[in-house]
Amino acid sequence: MAINMEITAVEIYGDSKLIINQLLTEYELRKDDLVPYFWLATQLLQRFEAVTLEHVPRKENQMADALAILASSMTLGEDEAANVPVYQRWVIPLVIEIVLSDTNVISILPVNVEEWRQPLINYLEHGILPDDPKHRSEVRRRAHRFLYYKWTLYR
Template sequence: MELSEFDVRYLPKSAIKAQALADFIAEFTPSQDELNKDEGVEMWVINVDGSSTLYVGGIGVILKSPKGDKLEYAAHLQYQTTNNEAEYEALLKGLELAKSLGAESIIVKGDSQLVINQVNGMGDTKEDRTKKYLSKVRQLAQKFTEVSFVQLPSEENMEANALPKAASGGGIMDTYDRIQYMPSIDLPDIQQIEGGESWMSPIVLYLKDGKLPGDKDEARKLRVRAAKYVLINEVLYKRGLS
């Protein structure tokens, strides 16, 4: 077949430079947000962090809903722990809170490379306590339709990083944050929940049943206070800024 009349010339295919190829892939690969929109997935994002000092520790969790709502949780660990165990405590709490809020698809982000690698099956787990933590994380993860664990640089996790530092004594904690007295893996299967009246009772009653004081001024004040909190499984948590 004659091709000369069309002035067709053969040229050897040139190689694509590595950087150009990387730029091409980065430009045309859809982001996680774009994939979520295309697939209609309501993905929750959970940032976690834990830290410890000589005698105590702290954990912080930030949950962001698909609609952009944000919930912050911090707890003071009133026992001697390690940084890695504090990271696991934060991870467990993040999973528990997400499930309590009805999340089905989640991305958990933490800056501990060791813990995230272990959860993803890419790290050694020789210590018995680490194996217990890992087992508990996997049990909770199975309750979700979709879950992924992502390690990110600590400078990209600064908001979550600030919570355990404050909770472990390095900053000011709100009076509504919580205290944990023993590791999650050492807790009994069944625990007695203490009852009784407290400063939380009016807020809980309002959030749960819509009950307000008879006095108009007190009712207004209660509405303002209650707007800062969310009730999850009979436990009161302070909302983060959206």
């Protein structure tokens, strides 16, 4: 999203000391299943003019805690929808297809069957809630943890 917004400098704070230090090349990358993520992150970081990577221990991550509390405490009316900008993606795009040739990767294709994500997408995109009162409150309760952006649901 930062690239799409043409942001040139990013500060990245992460609570995983392993991941931050691997990206800083202070730690060696040992697990094969992390290689595609490492290469993708490296390619993405090269697209910025300035990048700062910093490890923040979970105990000291008050900003993330404050944002989580704020998002969970938001009260919405019946017809209101909230889009909290949180971005977490676990699918590796085909940008790094060359790297993936030596790695075990599973491709996942969308299925046209109603599943657990569809009510969340309906609510986040159109403000539509299910008819069942129990399911309605569950969708409203869980929706603040998700973002629907460019036809993909992110947590």
